[in-house]
Amino acid sequence: MQLTIRVPEEYGEKINSLSKRMGLKKSDVIRIALKKFFEENEKEVNQYPFKKIESLLGVAESGIKDLGHRHRHYLIRKIRGGSK
Numbered sequence: 391m392q393l394t395i396r397v398p399e400e401y402g403e404k405i406n407s408l409s410k411r412m413g414l415k416k417s418d419v420i421r422i423a424l425k426k427f428f429e430e431n432e433k434e435v436n437q438y439p440f441k442k443i444e445s446l447l448g449v450a451e452s453g454i455k456d457l458g459h460r461h462r463h464y465l466i467r468k469i470r471g472g473s474k
Contacts, residue, residue, distance in 0.1 A: 397405075409416045457464060 405416050405419055408419045412419065454464060
């Protein structure tokens with residue numbers, strides 16, 4: 391299939407530079423870039439939303455064993471200026 395697209399001049403310059411440096415045709419550089427784009431995005435489509443942000447999540451230790459059950463109590467105490 392043949393496809394014609396318009397790209398910003400900056401992209402054209404980068405494609406020309408890469409093709410010369412890599413010894414490839416411009417169309418080969420674009421095919422490689424499209425293939426990588428498709429591979430990366432096909433993986434994401436099949437993932438649950440949690441998987442997309444999994445690396446951003448972590449674990450924090452507060453030292454308070456019942457914080458999950460009594461979080462309101464501790465929050466009010468903190469707001470009023472009390473200790474743990």
